[in-house]
Amino acid sequence: MKAKKIIAALLGIALVLCVLEYKGIIWHNSLFAMKYEVRGLDVSHYQGKVNWTAVADTNKYQFVYMKATEGHDYADDRFAQNWERAKENGFLTGAYHFFSTRSSGAEQAEHFISIVPVEKGSMPPVIDLEITLNHDPAVIERELKSMIGMLEAVYHQKPILYVTYDTYNQYTATGFENYEIWIRDIVKHPALKNKQEWLLWQYCNRGRVDGIDAYVDINVYNGTQADFDFRFRRSAR
Numbered sequence: 001m002k003a004k005k006i007i008a009a010l011l012g013i014a015l016v017l018c019v020l021e022y023k024g025i026i027w028h029n030s031l032f033a034m035k036y037e038v039r040g041l042d043v044s045h046y047q048g049k050v051n052w053t054a055v056a057d058t059n060k061y062q063f064v065y066m067k068a069t070e071g072h073d074y075a076d077d078r079f080a081q082n083w084e085r086a087k088e089n090g091f092l093t094g095a096y097h098f099f100s101t102r103s104s105g106a107e108q109a110e111h112f113i114s115i116v117p118v119e120k121g122s123m124p125p126v127i128d129l130e131i132t133l134n135h136d137p138a139v140i141e142r143e144l145k146s147m148i149g150m151l152e153a154v155y156h157q158k159p160i161l162y163v164t165y166d167t168y169n170q171y172t173a174t175g176f177e178n179y180e181i182w183i184r185d186i187v188k189h190p191a192l193k194n195k196q197e198w199l200l201w202q203y204c205n206r207g208r209v210d211g212i213d214a215y216v217d218i219n220v221y222n223g224t225q226a227d228f229d230f231r232f233r234r235s236a237r
Contacts, residue, residue, distance in 0.1 A: 054210045066082040071108060072107040105145070125160070126182060131167060200221060
């Protein structure tokens with residue numbers, strides 16, 4: 001009887017934890033992310049209208065990446081407002097582009113450049129690579145490098161590559177060693193092929209943050225607060 005009560009209690013606790021995680025109140029990966037000092041968010045129109053003052057009042061997040069463009073002709077309709085309001089509330093801001101295989105890297109770079117301002121203190125542009133794995137890696141490498149070169153020439157910073165393990169292993173593990181990685185791993189602490197270091201880690205995709213009504217992605221920076229300040233805040237002065 002005692003054993004049954006213990007098992008029932010454990011199952012009850014497990015159920016409560018599952019519900020809390022599903023609702024974004026807790027996240028198991030937070031245990032692995034705890035040691036990192038610098039946290040940030042990434043948002044798009046999916047988060048709706050964000051109250052950036054309320055987000056800033058949490059004092060938990062220092063940078064925000066926001067979706068700007070996708071392919072050669074789509075622009076996120078929340079980008080301009082997110083960009084300005086986040087800056088006004090003290091966040092370091094950066095923009096990301098969702099890469100498409102339906103247009104050339106050059107066309108996509110031109111589109112991104114037409115939307116995202118060149119501003120002192122902005123974080124490096126990001127190319128979000130979440131394509132399927134049935135493309136020729138040589139073609140993807142060519143188009144990515146074309147886009148990267150154009151962005152680097154305009155923004156004077158090396159773009160960061162946002163990847164999943166699949167897209168990293170298939171397309172960017174070789175040929176892009178000089179570009180920093182933003183890895184998505186919502187299950188465990190990240191480990192990349194060839195032991196390459198990552199710069200940013202998206203550890204949660206169902207975060208709950210004051211000022212944002214929808215679930216939101218939460219990230220950490222792979223370094224100390226001093227490292228982050230030297231690299232990013234120094235350029236903002």
